[in-house]
Structures are given as structure tokens and as C-alpha cells.
Amino acid sequence: MKPETEVELAQIVAGLNGPVSIVGGGTRGAAGSAPALDMSRLSGIHLYEPGALTLVVAAGTSLAEVEAALDAEGQRLAFEPMDHRVLLGTRGAPTIGGVVAANVSGPRRVQTGACRDFLLGVRFVDGGGTVIKNGGRVMKNVTGYDLVKLMAGSWGTLGVLSEVSLKVLPKPECTQTLAIAVPDAERAVAAMSDALGSPFEVSGAAYDPERGQVFARVEGFADSVAYRANRLTERLTHWGDIERPEAQDIWSDIRDVQGFADGAGDVWRISCRPSDAPNLAQKIGADALLFDWGGGLIWALTREGSDLRARLGGFDGHATLVRSSQATRARLGMFHPQPAPLAGIQQALRKRFDPRGHFNPGLMG
Template sequence: MDITSEQALVDAVKGADGPLAVRGGGTRGVPVRGAVMSVAGLSGISLYEPGAMTVVAKAGTPVVEIEAALAGENQRLAFEPMDHRALLGTKGTPTIGGAMAANVSGPRRISVGAARDFLLGVRYVDGTGAVIKNGGRVMKNVTGYDLVKLMAGSYGTLGVLSEVSLKVLPRPETHATLVLNGLDDAGAVAAMAQALGSPFEVTGAAHDPSRQETNLRVEGFEASVAYRLEKLRALLSATGAQIDVRDVAASDAIWADIRDVAAFHGKEGDVWRVSCKPSDGPAIAARSGAQTWFYDWAGGLIWLLTIPGHDLRQAVGAFDGHATLVRADAANKARLGMFHPEPAGLARLTSKLRAQFDPKGIFNAGLMDPAA
């Protein structure tokens, strides 16, 4: 079912007599249950005001189209949304609605916030077929902000986005990456914490244990970047790591690979995404049973590659965070669940919330509530 207008979306929801699998570009690897309803046809930038640093776009608008428009005004989507296609083997084109519905946030999250923090307003269709408008189109008119944020990360289970309003930011003049070689996991996490705790404004912090390579990104005016890189080099010299600097071109490649988990492209196995306290990261990775892993968000995000069917949550045990099964075959995703089980009290609350937004239980049924 291909949706090309908001009214068609309303009619489809009102007429649904079974589950609907809500899709944008179909690139995020979300399990399908029910009739596929694609909103990729809801496409186009409705409003772009560079001076106000805001853009409004229909949910099916390709992310690359928005990025191209912003680049023309030397602006960007600062949350640098990940492209899942090479990791998951999916096709199609990532859409802005899909990125917001999944709250897809890249390496810069540690400095500017998550995708949801840039969402100013939404239009969506709820489970009764009603069109809901919430939030605003500019930063000074963001009413109902909490409901706007609630839609981000709900994976289409609360409503189907038809339009989003976003805050954008200027592109920096330049950037570079400080590379530390030779640190183990614990040493790298400590070094990243030290860098983030400094006044030198690090906008990316990641570590690859397989190469013992730790990357720290600095962005801004050219003179400021050069100054901060030297200060960071001096600050981290006590780690004993060999320290180098990568220029703009090399830095771009490094962070694109980190953002899109290029280390796991073409490798067999299941892919897990663990969000945790950075200081807990090395211990969690060590007991995960994974074949390989790497850290983003200064250790607060771990990407892990395991043998097919491995229950990483059981191997890790209880921890302060959650583990999402990003890539696996359909049987293992059904058996293990894509999302981390919620505590009983929270599960009751979120189940009631979904029932309020989607009383017929038709949107991506069972995705975030397996008991449904």
C-alpha cells in the first residue's frame, strides 16, 4: 500500500481491519507484520528558512534531499543520521520520517544531542485516523514539546508521521580528528572521558579495539580547531598512546564509517547495539560473548557482532542500559525480540500509552510490545 497524501493515510488507517507495517524507505530492518503501508510517497520539503535554521519536510522525504538543500546554505542535520543499508543489506532510501521515528542519532550525539532534540514539531495520524499536529515550525513556538519527542523513537507504534519540523545548525568551517593508537578498552574509555571532560569541545569519541585506535573529533573555526587539537594532544600525552592528526578528508571517512558501522559490513553474524554507562562498556563487552565490537559515544554505545542466534542479553545479564538486536534473521529476531524487555511497571505504562494512541493495535503490532 503506497501512500501519497495525508488524506490517503487517514483513509488507510480508518479502513484497516488488521495490522499495518508502517514503512518509510524500508532501510531500518524493522520486522514486518501485516500489510506494508509505505509513506515514502509523502515527499518534499514544505518550508526551509535558513535564517531561522528550521526546515519542514514531509515524512517520506529522502534524507539526502534535505542534506543537499541544507548544504546549499552551509547548514546541516547535526545529529548525523546513520544509513543502515550496507549493514542490514536493505535497499531503498532513508527518509526523514524514518530517521525521526527510530531516533537515529550518529556520533555527534555526545555533543549536540539525539535526533529527537532537533524535532520541533510533527504532524501524524493516530490509530483512529485523526490528524494530530503538535509542536511548531520555529524554535520560539514549540508547544507540546514532550509529545513531539515522544514520537521520536516510537518506531511508528504510536502514530504514522506525515510531516516533521526540524532545527538545523551551521556547518563548521573545518574539522579534524585526533587519533590515539595503542590503548586497550579501559584505557580508551578513560581517555575519551578525559577529552569530553576538557574545555576543548570534542564532537565525536570512538574506539576500535581490533586496531586499538581511538578517534576524537574537533570541529569549528580553523584557528580554534588547531589550538584545541594541540591542547588535547598535550592533555592525553600521559596515556602513552601514539597520537596523530587526520585532516578533513580522512576525518570525514573515519566518521562516516563509524556512523554506519562499516566495520561489520559484509561480515556474517548478528549485530547488537548496546547503550550503557561509558564506564561499564568494557566489562559489558568482555562478558557479551561477541566476536568483535567497537565503541561510539565515548563508550556509551557499543556495536557488537555475534554468532547467529546468540542471546547477548542473557550473556551480559543485568546492567544499566539496554541491548537492541539490529540485525538477525527473522526467526532469531522473533525469538529474541528486537528491543530490550522493559521492567514490568514500565511495560504496563507503555502498553497503556500505545493503547491510547493506537486503540486498534494496528501500527507495527508486536514490535515494541511482544505480548500484544
């Protein structure tokens, strides 16, 4: 099933008599065993107004096409979406609909916000085959369901995205990264908090224990970046020796967790309070760790088949199983189990938007 128009998509959904796995580029490894509803042909940029910082695009459009169009106008997606292909060993091309459906957001989220924060509007087809539109081309509050925010991160369990409207931002003229030598996670999180709490508009704060370095990024106009990087260096120098690496791929490596790509074992993504990160890191006891979002995100490479959630116990956050064997995913589930009240809300929403249970069954409980 490969619809080429929204009308065709609605007709296909209305005629479904069993479950489907909604697939964009197939790069995130989340597709189940149900027949695929392939969205890759529903593509194209419908509207792009650089002066208004607004982009309207079909959900099956490749991320590369979107980024190329923005780059030609000196603009970008502010939320820096991760490319999962190296980490997961997948092929294909990430789509903008997949990015929105999974709310994929990279290191810059710590400053600018997540994908959902730049989502202006959506069009999607619900489980009955009805086309629903919510939001528009400008930021505004809505009454009732905020379907724009609801669809971001729903992983296709509530509806099939056909079109998304996004706010975009200008690309920075200049970028500088500070690398601060630190001995442990506790000191690293404190250093990242110091950097993010400064007035110097840090747009990325990550820690690589293997390198023993905290990375802090500043972006913007060249003169402003030079000034802020110098002042930030003065502020952070007591945490450890500071270098300014010239390599421009540091942040893409962090964004895509490329250091884990060749490591054997399962990959987990732990969202938590930054203040909890050092203690959680000790409990994880992983073969490799990577901290992003100032410590609010921990990537962990663990022994194959190990139940990291049981090891962590209760904490204010969640652990998502990003890479594993099919057997481990079937046993542990990809997503952290929800508390009963939230699980009830989730199930009620799914019954409202997909009453026949056709979309990505079993993916989110």
C-alpha cells in the same frame, strides 16, 4: 497502500481492518509481515528558512533530498543520522520520517544531542485516523503529552508521521581528528572521558579495538579547530601515541558501523553507562566490537543466534538486536524487554494512540 497526501493517509488509517507495517525507505529491516503502509510518496520540503535554522518536511522525503537542500545553504542535520544500508544489506532510500521514528543519531550525539533534541514539531495520524499536530517551528516547552519527544523513537507504534519540523545547524568550516593508540577498552574509555571532559568541544569520541585507537573529533572555524586540536593533543598525549589521520571517512565508517558489514553473525547495539562499558565488553566476548559516544554505545558482532542479553545479565542500559535472521529476531525480539512499570506505561500509550493495535504490531512488545 501508498498515500500521497496527509488527507489520504488519514482516510487509509481510518479504514484499516487489520495490522500494517509502516515503511519509509525500508532500509532499517524492521518491517514485519503485515501489509505495508508505504510513506515514500508523501514527500517534499514544505518550508525551509536557513536564517531561522528551521526545516519543515514531509515524512516520506528522502534523507538525501533533505541533506542536499541543507548542504546548498551550508547547513546540516546536527545529529548525524546513521545510514543502515551497508550494515544490513538493504536497499531503498532512508526517509526523514524513518530517521525521526527511530530517533537515529550518530557520533555527534555525544556533544549536540539526539534527533529528538532537534525536533521542533510533528504532524501524525493516530490509530483512529485523526490528524494530530504538536509543537511548532521554535523550541518551547509544552504541557500535557510532549508528543514531539514521544514520537521520536516510537518506531511507528503510536502513529504515522506525516510531517516533521527540525532545527538545523551550520556546517563546520573545518574538522580534525586525533587517533590515540590505546591497549584496551578500560584505558580507551578513560581517554574518551578525558577528551569529552575537556573544554575543547569534542564532537565525537569512539574506540575501535581492532585498530587499537581512540578517535576524538573537533569541528568549527579553522583557527579555532587548530587551537583546540593542539591543546587536546597536549592533554591526551599521556594516554598513547597520537596521530592526525587525513581520511575524512573515519566518522562515516563509525557512524554506519561499516566494519561489521561483511562479518558473519548478529549485530547488537548496547546502550550503557560509559563507566560500565569495559566490563560489559568482557561479558560480550564478541567477534568484533566498536565503541561510540565515549563508551555509552557499544556495537557488537556475535555468533549467530546467541542470546547476548542473557550473557550480559542485568545492567543499566539495553541491548537492541539490529541484524539477525528472522528466526532469531522472532525468538529474542528486536528491543530489550522493559521493566514491568515501563512496559505498563508503554502499553497504556499504545492503547491511547492506537487502540485497535494496527501499527507495527509486535515490534516493541
